[in-house]
Amino acid sequence: xxxxxxxxxxxxxxxxxxxxxxxxxxxxxxxxxxxxxxxxxxxxxxxxxxxxxxxxxxxxxxxxxxxxxxxxxxxxxxxxxxxxxxxxxxxxxxxxxxxxxxxxxxxxxxxx
Amino acid sequence: xxxxxxxxxxxxxxxxxxxxxxxxxxxxxxxxxxxxxxxxxxxxxxxxxxxxxxxxxxxxxxxxxxxxxxxxxxxxxxxxxxxxxxxxxxxxxxxxxxxxxxxxxxxxxxxxxx
Numbered sequence: 379x380x381x382x383x384x385x386x387x388x389x390x391x392x393x394x395x396x397x398x399x400x401x402x403x404x405x406x407x408x409x410x411x412x413x414x415x416x417x418x419x420x421x422x423x424x425x426x427x428x429x430x431x432x433x434x435x436x437x438x439x440x441x442x443x444x445x446x447x448x449x450x451x452x453x454x455x456x457x458x459x460x461x462x463x464x465x466x467x468x469x470x471x472x473x474x475x476x477x478x479x480x481x482x483x484x485x486x487x488x489x490x
Numbered sequence: 491x492x493x494x495x496x497x498x499x500x501x502x503x504x505x506x507x508x509x510x511x512x513x514x515x516x517x518x519x520x521x522x523x524x525x526x527x528x529x530x531x532x533x534x535x536x537x538x539x540x541x542x543x544x545x546x547x548x549x550x551x552x553x554x555x556x557x558x559x560x561x562x563x564x565x566x567x568x569x570x571x572x573x574x575x576x577x578x579x580x581x582x583x584x585x586x587x588x589x590x591x592x593x594x595x596x597x598x599x600x601x602x603x604x
Contacts, residue, residue: 382532410590421494422533422580422595429590467532471589475546476523476582478593480532 380405382481384468390487391458399453399484401442401468409472411435411444411451414480416465425453425466458488492517494583494596502602503571511566511599515583521545522564523593524556525580533580539564540587568601576603 385400403409413425413435426435431446440455451468468481495514503509515522521540525533535548539558553569562583568575578600582593 414595421597422582424592424594427590427592469532473546473589475540475587476521476538476584476589476591476593477535477546477548478523478525478533479535482530482532 380409380470380472380479382468382470382479384466384481384484387465387483387485388487389484390489393460393488393490394457395488397453397455397458397462397486399466399468399486401451401453401481403449403451403468403470405449405470405472405479407472409470411442412469412471412478413440413442413451413453414467414469416467416483418464422467458486460488460490462486463488494581494594496579496581496596496599498599499597500600500602502604504604505571505573507571507603508567508569509571509601511568511579511581511601513564513566513581513583513596515562515564515581516594519583519585519594520562521584521587521591522558522562523582523584524564524566525582526550527578527580527598529577536566538587545587571603573603576601 426437428435428444523538524536527533538546578598584591
């Protein structure tokens with residue numbers, strides 16, 4: 379079956395540091411890949427997505443590239459801000475409907 | 491525009507009871523999906539409904555059921571509650587049932603089973 383593995387947190391960074399959150403997946407077929415973010419006290423929000431190999435999703439300074447050869451979709455940001463503190467979920471969908479498989483989440487804390 | 495709304499916000503039940511959770515999708519969205527998020531874990535897919543028909547079901551027991559109404563709102567029902575059903579229940583809506591379509595999540599209903 380489908381599964382998503384992402385690096386365990388919490389991850390603590392200083393403001394303006396470089397961020398990488400690793401994500402690898404196992405899936406049948408050709409999945410679409412997503413990063414969702416959950417800010418404290420708020421619901422899940424789609425951060426970015428990529429629907430085919432070599433696609434790069436980007437939003438709010440975050441980027442992730444769909445790497446089929448390594449089955450990875452690592453999240454990166456060049457300079458994090460305190461406001462980026464949240465839980466980040468890597469996810470995929472490979473079915474004909476909207477069954478999204480999520481990773482366990484990585485908590486990011488950015489300190490001034 | 492209003493986002494996805496869910497009610498109630500919080501709920502406390504005892505083992506063996508039944509619960510109904512409600513979701514109103516974004517206006518114009520015809521697809522509603524339900525997820526269970528246990529504390530410290532990622533959401534797990536329970537159901538998807540599109541145009542009032544079940545399109546997908548996750549690996550949950552038959553105690554979990556759902557339906558979608560003509561106005562595309564949805565209910566999730568859980569019978570014979572167990573302690574392990576304590577979780578945040580999330581509803582998500584999208585305009586189509588296509589797998590690549592963006593899902594918009596509501597704030598969730600926090601269910602506590604005592």
